[in-house]
Amino acid sequence: MAYFDCASSAPLHPVARQALLAALEEGWADPARLYREGRRARLLLDAARETAAEAVGCRPDELVFTPSGTRAVHSGVAGALAGRRRAGRALVVSAVEHSSVLHAAEAHEAAGGTVVRVGVDRTGRVGPAAYAEALGPGTALACLQSANHEVGTEQPVAEVARACAAAGVPLLVDAAQSLAWGPVDAEWSLLAGSAHKWGGPAGVGLLAVRKGVRFAPQGPADEREFGRAPGFENLPAIVAAAAGLRAVRQEAGEEGGRLRALVERIRARVPELVPDVEVVGDPVRRLPHLVTFSCLYVDGEALLHELDRAGFSVSSGSSCTSSTLTPSHVLRAMGVLSEGNVRVSLPPGAAEGDVERFLDVLPGVVSAVRERLGAPVSAAGAGDAGAFAGEAGALAGEAEAEEAAAFGGEAGPSSASAGAVGGEEPALTVDSLGKRCPVPVIELAKVIGDVAVGEVVAVLSDDEAARLDFPAWCEMRGQEYVGERPAERGSAYLVRRRA
Amino acid sequence: MAYFDCASSAPLHPVARQALLAALEEGWADPARLYREGRRARLLLDAARETAAEAVGCRPDELVFTPSGTRAVHSGVAGALAGRRRAGRALVVSAVEHSSVLHAAEAHEAAGGTVVRVGVDRTGRVGPAAYAEALGPGTALACLQSANHEVGTEQPVAEVARACAAAGVPLLVDAAQSLAWGPVDAEWSLLAGSAHKWGGPAGVGLLAVRKGVRFAPQGPADEREFGRAPGFENLPAIVAAAAGLRAVRQEAGEEGGRLRALVERIRARVPELVPDVEVVGDPVRRLPHLVTFSCLYVDGEALLHELDRAGFSVSSGSSCTSSTLTPSHVLRAMGVLSEGNVRVSLPPGAAEGDVERFLDVLPGVVSAVRERLGAPVSAAGAGDAGAFAGEAGALAGEAEAEEAAAFGGEAGPSSASAGAVGGEEPALTVDSLGKRCPVPVIELAKVIGDVAVGEVVAVLSDDEAARLDFPAWCEMRGQEYVGERPAERGSAYLVRRRA
Incomplete structure (x- = not known):
């Protein structure tokens, strides 16, 4: 069994565990009290704040602990x-922030504020110039993650911080995914982190606000944590969080290098081993331990389930998982394939043997899921150069229309029929209404060879993921995505056969 | 060393500790994930919710875990x-709610809402009729604690709940102090609790909202905890909290009886052992483990410090502690003495021997503090029936003016002088400006014998506690509190000698 979902929650670091046990004995009392148990708790809290502040790169009185x-x-x-x-x-x-930032933004909009969402390129990275352009005279705050939690891409935080400083706008950096690896090397104004992402316990977050940044805590407050985080301090967990952060930082150089090499191996091997795969995210400017790829014609939930059965715990940004009905907003903002999406995030100490076993198991698991879905069998075998690896945003570019053509001889799906949709005149219309990702794309792949090169296929779909996956499929297969037209139910997605 | 401040934070119950350790191994993953570690975490979370709901007396889907x-x-x-x-x-x-409720009320006022504060009697108890009268057609919500955190008085929650139901107003019960001892036996609409008060770990609270109660979570939300408590669940602590609650409940009957008897002993013995003491709070309808008393002519911080040196950790609602500059709002609402205030709250398992040792040590500690302050030495010795025990709100009533008179022969303090203040004509004015509790009251006690019975002494004071402590002193000493008049600095407090 291998847990490869460290970006969701990291197992407790042994040093954090030890600190937690010690602090359960020494740090359960109220640090606001004057008696010995309280004074002892206060000392532990102060020491934890100093440790965390040093790791974050701020003054202790700029940092408060929050419940998450x-x-x-x-x-x-x-x-x-x-x-x-x-x-x-x-x-x-940015359009690819963690949901906590986006939820805060939605709450701000609901309260009458405005939100500007800066898009990203195909690697998931914001453009510093585009970000700078979004800053206006009425901008109260800018938020940018240090690195993306789904695809690992590092954001140009230093450049954006300079643009914010020039515009006089404070920048809040969500450093949840990167804090284990090092401080944020940029002139941020506010910074947020989460202990259970770095091997600390659940129940502890941190918020640093630089002196001089205008800050008015909202909601009821009390005397705890400088008036910025009400409620009794979760002290044993805070102590463990700080100790854990220091410990992972001491190991970050060596362990980061080791995991970076393992991720490099996954990035290189998966497209060789599995046909019709898109590895997403920046291949170089990325978190050391995280890699994400999407598998065409695969149902994300089935894939997770099969990998779990094979002993691997990973996560997915696909829409077709039971916890969500829409594809990940990150994959959507990047414009990459969302179906069959897998995020592997290696915990510290992840064994090379487990990674090798994952690479052994993956091809069979993917092809089994594809077979069950009746997906087109790729003519591209393992190691085929035509496999799509979206490294650095560049597309492999080789279309593999042969595969689709291989299905041309079969009778079209019963729901396929010719018809007019909007201004374009599709040679063929496929009705995929009511069918969930990845079925609409599979049905398109099955019929694209039925029309002549230059002709258009329309697929009717009411699946949320279709809007993302049809263009992504076209880009992967070298076909032309013509566009989307409203239909009686859902939309008609138009694709012109180019190869 | 004896920790007698369970009402601030209870030491971790052994069962909770064991559950925490187990859950650190089994419950660190994200319960929203589909893989085995996530499913295991989900099972633990579901089981903890069921356990907590059973203890609270609600359905599991009515209860969410919060960070505190x-x-x-x-x-x-x-x-x-x-x-x-x-x-x-x-x-x-009520005027004696926990600060978290009052802070929420202040935030509501700041946002344009109105707050009605229902007063309490001298035992700290709200009158159900007065509470019912406060409910109007525009009342959105009513809040009442199950029992007071500073004096232990149980509130008439069932009667207030009936009044709320009749008025169609939901009632939120803050059950933080009583949940260890049993469910709230009333038709509440919402209920809040805090794990570290019942022997669970820090970092866990609970909020129950009955089905059918209109509830619109405020602020950014996510998919966690039915959308009512955003952020990654603090799962090991939640598991420990639920296990701890079940464990303390199993022991509540026996342990509650044992602690009730120990508190009874403190309530009876302290007024016998220490002169000029007021035991506050309802003597019968009270939490089993908590007792509060106030010592005339004593500085609360010095008292805590001396008790701490003697090995006892207690807390105080006095203004003269370094953590606060105003007397406890609870003591103020009750109209009882705030100086020299001590709250003893016994943790489960508190040893009878420690309680006896506390009773042995207390008289010497109090008299040492009084001596250092130059306080009047009471003519009433240990065991004197004249000691003031405010049981059930009844006043002992016996004035001990002899004591004050004993100081009459001495020269008045240098700051004492005759003068006119407002309509009353004080025979003597004492300038206590700039002096902190309990000094102004000590200075009054020293001069009251200098004036004839029927004459008035004025004390000038700018201490926050004076407004509370002068009337309380008069009530304890059988003197007449005439009233307060604004002065050039602070106020003049007028006291007529009656004995």
Whole structure:
């Protein structure tokens, strides 16, 4: 059994565990009290704050502990927006922020504020120039993650911080995914982190607010944590979180290098081993331990289930998982394939043998899921150069229309029929209404060879993922995505055969 | 060393500790994930919810875990007020609620809402009729604690709940102090609790919202905890909290009886052992483990310090502690003496021997503090029936003016001088400006014998506690509190010698 979902939650680091056990004995009392148990708790809290501040790169009195990374983000965004109300009510975020940032942004919109979402390129990275352009005179706050939680791409935080400073806008950096590996090397104004992402316990986040940044905590407050995080301090967990952060930092250089090489291996081998795969995210400017790829014609939930049965715990940004009905907003913003999506995030100490076993198991698991779905069998075998590896955003570019053509001889699906949709005149219309990802794309792949090169196929679909997966499929297969037209139910997605 | 401040934070119950250790191994993963570690975490979370719901007396789907009791109260108040916005914007609370409720009320006021604060009697108990009267057609929510955290008095929750039901107003019960001892036996609509008060770990609160209660969670939300408590679940601590609650409940009958008897002993013995003491709070309808008393002419911080040196950890609602500059709002609402205030709250397992040792040590500690302050030495010795024990709100009534008179022969303090203040004509004015509790009261006690019976002494004071402590002193000493008049600095407090 191998747990490869460290980006969701890291197992507790042994040092954090030890600190937690010690602090359960020494740090359960109220640090606001004057008696010995309280004073002891206060000493532990102060020491933990100093340790965390040193790791974050700020002063201890700039840092408070919150009940979670999510709460740190919520409090940070709300407090900074309120502190800058006179400047304006616009909030700038990247389109690929963690949901905690996007939820805070939605709450701001619901309260009458405005939100500007800066898009990303195909690697998931914001353009510093585009980000700078989004900053206006009415911008109260800007948010940018240090690195993306789904695809691992590092954001140009230093450049964006300079643009923010020039515009006089505070920048909140969500450093949840990167804090284990090092401090954020940029002039941030606010920073949020989450202990269970770095091997600390659940129940602890941190929020740093630089001196001089206007900040007005929202909601009821009390005397705890400088008035910025109400409620009794979760002290044993805070102590463990700080100890864990220091420990992972000491190991970050060596372990980061080791995991980077393992991820490199996955990035290189998966497209060789599995046909019709897109590896997403920046191949170089990325988190050391995280890699994400999407498998065409695969149902993400089935894939997770099969990998779990084979002993691998990974996660997926596919829409077709039971926890969500829409594809990941990150994959959507990147414009990459969402079906059959797998995120592998290696925990510290991940064994090379487990990674090798994962690479052994993956091809069979993917092909079994594809077979069950009746997906087109790729003419491209294992190691085929035509496999799609979206490294650095560049597309492999080789279309493999032969595969689709191989299905041309079969009778079209019963739902396929010729018809007119909008201005384009499709040679063939496939009705995929009511069918969930990845079935609409599979049905398109099966019929594309039925029309002549230059002709258009229309697929009717009401699946949320279709909007993302049809263009992504076209890009992967060298076909032309013509566009989407509203239909009586759902939309008609038009694809012109080019190969 | 004896820790007698369980009402601030209870030491971790052994069962909770064991559950925490087990859950650190089994429950660190994200319960929203589909792989084995996630499913295992989900099972633990579901089981903890069932256990907690059973202890609370609600359905599991009515209960969410929050990061603390404070956050449970904040979220509960905000969500219930928002859910009932159409009904009105008035919030009814008792004057002796925990600060988390009062802070939520202040936030509501700051946002334009209104707050009605229902007063209490001298035992700290709200009158059900007065509470019912406070409920109006525009009342969105009512809050009442199950029992007071500073003096232990149980509130008439069942009667207030009936009044609320009759008025169609939801009632939020802050059960933080009583949940260890049993469910709240009343028809509440919302209920909040805090794990570290019942022997669970820090970092866990609970909020129950009955089905059918209008509730609109405020602030950014996510998919966690039915959308009512955003952020990664603090799962090992939640598991420990639920296990701890079940464990303390199993022991509640026996342990409650044992602690009740120990508290009874303290309530009876302290007024016998220490002169000029007021035991506060309801002597019968009270928490089993908590007793509070106030010592005349004593500085609360010095008292805590000396008790700490003697090996006892207790807390104080006095103003003269370094963590606060105003007397406890609870003591103020009760109208009882705030100086030299001590709260003893016994943890489960508190040793009878420690309680006896506390009773041995206390008289010497109090008299040492009094001596250092130059306080009047009471003529009433240990065991004197004249000692003031405010049981059931009845006053001992016996004035001990002899004591004050004993000081009459001495020269008045240098700052004492005759003068006119307002309509009353004080025979003597004492300038206690700039002096902190309990000094102004000590200075009054020293001079009261200098004036004839029927004459008035004025004390000039700018101490926050004076407003509370002068009337309380008069009530204890059988003197007449005439009233307070604004002075050039602070106020003049007028006292007529009656004995």
